[in-house]
Amino acid sequence: MPLDGLFTHAIVHELNDLITGGRITKVHQPYPNEIVLVVRNNGQNYPLLLSAHPSYARAQITRIPYENPQTAPNFVMFLRRYLEGAKLQKIEQVENDRIINFYVNARNELGDIQEIRLTLEMMGRHSNLFLVRESDARILELIKHVPADQNRVRSLIPGATYVLPPAQNLKNPFTAGLDGLAQMILDTPLEEWPKYIQKTYQGFGRESAEALARAINQAGDQLAHAREWLAHFDHLAPTLFTSKDGSLSYSAFDWLQDSASQEEFPTLGTMLDAYYIGKAERERVNQQAGTLVRVVKNELKKNTAKRKKLLKTLEDAENADELKVKGDLLITYPHLVQKGMKSVSIENYYDNNNLLEIPLDPKLNGLKNAEKYFNRYRKLRTAVDFVNEQIALTDAEIDYFNNIVAQLDVASPKDVEDIRLELTAEGYIRANKKNKQKPKVSKPDKFESSDGTLIEVGKNNLQNERLSLKQADRRDIWLHVQKIPGSHVIIHDSNPSDTTLIEAAKLAAYFSKARESANVPVDYLPAGKLRKPNGSKPGFVIFEGQQTLYVTPDASLVSKLKIK
Structure with missing residues (x-):
C-alpha cells in the first residue's frame, strides 16, 4: 500500500507503543530531507527517522546505519537546541491525514518550559518537517523553506x-465510523466501490480502498467485516509482498x-527497512552523487574520444610508408608537377611501374610537395611511440572511471563521500578550500560467513586500498x-x-560490475602477495599466483550475511 492516512494511523499506533514517554538523547540529519531522533525509552535506544523526502516521506523506527555529515546542517543545530534532552510527551495524527505531530516540553532561553511541536507532513513533493511553538503556532524552523511565489x-x-x-472535508473512518458503507453496498x-470509499472517507489510497472493497465483497455481514478490517490498523501484522x-x-x-510470496515482520519499522533499504538508499546515493556522476561521465566521454583520435593517428x-613513397616519386620526377595541379599520376618504381595517383597542394611545386610528404612521414614515425604510450594511459583512465561507475x-x-574525496585528491574535482576539516574514510562493510568468519568488503578505492594493503594480515x-x-x-x-x-566469492561478484551475471570468475590469494605499482591510482594492485572460483552473485546472501 502507499503511505496513506490509514498506514499513518498504524505508524502512530506503533510509535506510541514504543517511544512515547521516552527522552530525545540525540538529533542527527544524515541526509538533506531527513532527521533521525534517538529516543531513549525503557532502557533501549530507538532511532526515529522523520523523512520529508519527496518520494519516500515517512516516519519509522529504523535500524539501517547512517553516516552523519562532518559539519552539522543549520536545521539540525536548531533542533538540538530545542529537542535534545526533552521528553516526548505524545504522538498524534491529524485526523486521518498524512500528518503527525510529536509533542515535547522544552526549555527556552530563559529556562521556562514551553510546549514544542515537531510536525511531519508526508505529502509527496510537498512533504516538510516543522518545528512549531505550540502556544502561538509560530514556525520556529522547517527543513524546507518555500518561497511565497511557490505556495500562495x-x-x-x-x-x-x-x-x-x-x-x-472527508469523514475520518476511525471517529465517524463506516456506517455509510451500507448505502454504498445497496446503491x-x-x-x-473503491472510488466511493476514497471520495467519502479520509486517508484511503487507491490500494487500501480496493482492499476494503475486496474484503467486504467476500464477507457475509459486510458492514461488520468492514469494521473488523479497519480495526487491523490498531492490531498490526506488518506484511511485505x-x-x-x-x-x-x-x-x-x-x-x-x-x-x-509474502513475509510478516514484528514491527512496521523492520518491514519499512526491508522495503526501503534498496529504494531509498539508491535515491540518497543519486542525490549525493549527482556531481560525481557528471564528472565521471564527462571524463569517460573525453577519454573515449581521445582514444579514437589516438587510434586514428596510429592507423x-x-x-606512413605510403607517404615516403609519394615523396620519393615527387622528388624523382619534380618536372611532372606544375603549380596549380591538384594531383599527378607517376609510374611507381616500387610497384612494377604501376601508375600512382598522388594528391598535391596546388600552391606548391613538385619539390615542395615532396618535402611536405616527407615532413608528414617523419612526424608520424616519431609519433608512434608517443601515441602507444598515450593509448596505454588513456586505457588506464577509462578502466579507472569504469571502476568508479561500478x-x-x-x-x-557513506561511500559517496569517499569517492568524492578520492576524485578531489586526484584532481578531477576542485577542492573546497573553506572546509579545513580532515576528511575521514568510512569503514568497509562487514559480513559474517555461515561458520562465523569475518569478511570485509571495500566499497570504493580508498576503502579497498586501506583494507587490502594496510589492515589485512598478509x-x-x-x-x-x-x-x-x-x-x-x-x-x-x-x-x-x-x-x-x-x-566471500559471491560477495565479490555481487559488489562488482558483474552483479547481474552468472558464473563469474573470482580470483583469490593471500593478501601478502598484493603489490601496488608506484604512481598508480588508489585501489590498484597487481598480483600473481592466484586461484579462481566461479560463482553466481546472490543478493539474498548479501542481506543474510551482513553485520548490522
Whole structure:
C-alpha cells in the first residue's frame, strides 16, 4: 500500500507503543530531507527517522546505519537546541491525514518550559518537517523553506504562523465510523466501490480502498467485516509482498493481496527497512552523487574520444610508408608537377611501374610537395611511440572511471563521500578550500560467513586500498572478480572453509560490475602477495599466483550475511 492516512494511523499506533514517554538523547540529519531522533525509552535506544523526502516521506523506527555529515546542517543545530534532552510527551495524527505531530516540553532561553511541536507532513513533493511553538503556532524552523511565489495557500518560512494544508472535508473512518458503507453496498456497482470509499472517507489510497472493497465483497455481514478490517490498523501484522516480477509492496496487515510470496515482520519499522533499504538508499546515493556522476561521465566521454583520435593517428602512422613513397616519386620526377595541379599520376618504381595517383597542394611545386610528404612521414614515425604510450594511459583512465561507475552502482551514502574525496585528491574535482576539516574514510562493510568468519568488503578505492594493503594480515585471503571492476574482499582467516570461500566469492561478484551475471570468475590469494605499482591510482594492485572460483552473485546472501 502507499503511505496513506490509514498506514499513518498504524505508524502512530506503533510509535506510541514504543517511544512515547521516552527522552530525545540525540538529533542527527544524515541526509538533506531527513532527521533521525534517538529516543531513549525503557532502557533501549530507538532511532526515529522523520523523512520529508519527496518520494519516500515517512516516519519509522529504523535500524539501517547512517553516516552523519562532518559539519552539522543549520536545521539540525536548531533542533538540538530545542529537542535534545526533552521528553516526548505524545504522538498524534491529524485526523486521518498524512500528518503527525510529536509533542515535547522544552526549555527556552530563559529556562521556562514551553510546549514544542515537531510536525511531519508526508505529502509527496510537498512533504516538510516543522518545528512549531505550540502556544502561538509560530514556525520556529522547517527543513524546507518555500518561497511565497511557490505556495500562495500558506506561508512556509520561519516566523510565520503554522496553518494546516487545505482540508478535504472527508469523514475520518476511525471517529465517524463506516456506517455509510451500507448505502454504498445497496446503491453503488461493485466496480465503483473503491472510488466511493476514497471520495467519502479520509486517508484511503487507491490500494487500501480496493482492499476494503475486496474484503467486504467476500464477507457475509459486510458492514461488520468492514469494521473488523479497519480495526487491523490498531492490531498490526506488518506484511511485505513480493510480486511475480520481483516488485515489493507492503501493508499494516495481510489483506489478501495477490503476490508470489509474502513475509510478516514484528514491527512496521523492520518491514519499512526491508522495503526501503534498496529504494531509498539508491535515491540518497543519486542525490549525493549527482556531481560525481557528471564528472565521471564527462571524463569517460573525453577519454573515449581521445582514444579514437589516438587510434586514428596510429592507423595513419602504420600507413606512413605510403607517404615516403609519394615523396620519393615527387622528388624523382619534380618536372611532372606544375603549380596549380591538384594531383599527378607517376609510374611507381616500387610497384612494377604501376601508375600512382598522388594528391598535391596546388600552391606548391613538385619539390615542395615532396618535402611536405616527407615532413608528414617523419612526424608520424616519431609519433608512434608517443601515441602507444598515450593509448596505454588513456586505457588506464577509462578502466579507472569504469571502476568508479561500478562503485557508484553499489555505493551506500557513506561511500559517496569517499569517492568524492578520492576524485578531489586526484584532481578531477576542485577542492573546497573553506572546509579545513580532515576528511575521514568510512569503514568497509562487514559480513559474517555461515561458520562465523569475518569478511570485509571495500566499497570504493580508498576503502579497498586501506583494507587490502594496510589492515589485512598478509595471510588473510583476498578476493576480486577477474578482469572486471569490483570491490576488494578480505576473509580474515588464512585457511577459510570452502563454505566461507564460496560466500566471500559471491560477495565479490555481487559488489562488482558483474552483479547481474552468472558464473563469474573470482580470483583469490593471500593478501601478502598484493603489490601496488608506484604512481598508480588508489585501489590498484597487481598480483600473481592466484586461484579462481566461479560463482553466481546472490543478493539474498548479501542481506543474510551482513553485520548490522
